[in-house]
Amino acid sequence: GQQVMQIPQYQHVQEGEDFTTYCNSSTTLSNIQWYKQRPGGHPVFLIQLVKSGEVKKQKRLTFQFGEAKKNSSLHITATQTTDVGTYFCASNTGNQFYFGTGTSLTVIP
Amino acid sequence: DTGVSQDPRHKITKRGQNVTFRCDPISEHNRLYWYRQTLGQGPEFLTYFQNEAQLEKSRLLSDRFSAERPKGSFSTLEIQRTEQGDSAMYLCASSPRTGLNYGYTFGSGTRLTVV
Numbered sequence: 001g002q003q004v005m006q007i008p009q010y011q012h013v014q015e016g017e018d019f020t021t022y023c024n025s026s027t028t029l030s031n032i033q034w035y036k037q038r039p040g041g042h043p044v045f046l047i048q049l050v051k052s053g054e055v056k057k058q059k060r061l062t063f064q065f066g067e068a069k070k071n072s073s074l075h076i077t078a079t080q081t082t083d084v085g086t087y088f089c090a091s092n093t094g095n096q097f098y099f100g101t102g103t104s105l106t107v108i109p
Numbered sequence: 110d111t112g113v114s115q116d117p118r119h120k121i122t123k124r125g126q127n128v129t130f131r132c133d134p135i136s137e138h139n140r141l142y143w144y145r146q147t148l149g150q151g152p153e154f155l156t157y158f159q160n161e162a163q164l165e166k167s168r169l170l171s172d173r174f175s176a177e178r179p180k181g182s183f184s185t186l187e188i189q190r191t192e193q194g195d196s197a198m199y200l201c202a203s204s205p206r207t208g209l210n211y212g213y214t215f216g217s218g219t220r221l222t223v224v
Contacts, residue, residue, distance in 0.1 A: 033212050042200060043152060045212025088151050097142065099151035 004029075004091055006100035014108050019076040021103035023089035031091060032065055032072040037102070038085040046074075079107045113216035115201050121222045122191055129187045130219045134203030141184050142213060143176055144200040152200055158184060191223045 005024050013019050023032065031050045035043035047056055049065035049072060056063045062075040076083055084107050089100040114133040122128050134141045139160050144152035155174065157165040160181040173191075178184040188195055198220050202213035 035212070042215040042217050043202075043213075045214065048212055090151075097154045097157070099144075099153070102149075102151050 004089055004098050004100040006089060006103055008103055009101065010104045010106070012106045012108060013079050015081060016078050019079050019083070019105055021074050021087050021089075021105075023072045023074075023100050025070050025091065028069050029072075029091045030069075033090045034063055034072075034074055035088045035090060035099075036085050037088065041085075043088060043099075076105075079105070081107050081109055083107055113201055113203055113214050115199075115216035115219050117219055118217065119220045119222075121224060124191060124193060124223055126191055127187065127189045128191060128221065129185055130199055130201075130221075132184045132186070132201030132216060133182070134184070134201070135205075135214055136182070138203035138205050138214070139181065140204045140206065141178055142202045142204075143184070143186050144202065144215075146198045146200055146218070147196075155186075188221075191221075193223045196221055196223045 007022050011019055031048055033048045034046040036046055037043045047063050049056060049063055052069050053067045054065040060077045064073045066072060072089055074087055084105060086102040086104045088102045091098055113135060116131045120128055141158040143155040145155055146152045154167050155170055156163060156176050158178040161178050173189045176184060176186045186199060198218045200215050200218045202215045204211050204213050
């Protein structure tokens with residue numbers, strides 16, 4: 001079945017540094033969603049991208065969908081301690097929904 | 110209606126026992142999903158309902174697992190003859206439909222521990 005791979009698995013950054021996580025698929029994706037899960041919490045929906053080459057911004061977060069719709073990235077500018085958590089990408093093809101393995105972000109104050 | 114509710118929050122059961130979890134989605138949402146998440150992993154798709162119809166079930170889901178959504182509102186997930194490998198967080202999510210900006214709203218989950 002379709003798999004969505006995420007890198008890196010872990011990332012430690014100093015507060016104020018930037019952070020990027022990447023999501024890659026071997027097949028073309030119909031869409032890509034991004035979620036954030038705080039430690040001990042549940043995934044919270046951030047955004048959905050559907051168009052080839054799409055770029056969306058939410059304050060310090062920038063989301064991109066690749067031209068071939070096989071990859072996506074989430075970039076956080078000037079991280080804060082509130083950004084701590086695991087970031088997941090997810091995509092569906094038909095009724096099958098797949099989550100990536102996640103990138104766990106630690107922000108060092 | 111403030112979100113997706115799951116009950117219970119925690120369940121400890123002995124191996125071989127049956128357990129049932131409940132999910133109350135956001136009332137306007139016609140789509141309901143069950144996922145399983147183990148430590149350090151992403152949520153794993155289990156099954157999906159549109160209204161009362163179960164439209165998709167993961168091939169990874171054994172026949173010990175069954176889910177229902179009898180009136181298209183709340184849903185139950187039952188695990189029969191639990192095994193230690195069933196220990197995980199069981200997450201329920203709902204959405205109004207697929208499409209632009211309609212992500213899933215997850216509940217807080219039911220953490221199952223099989224001893």
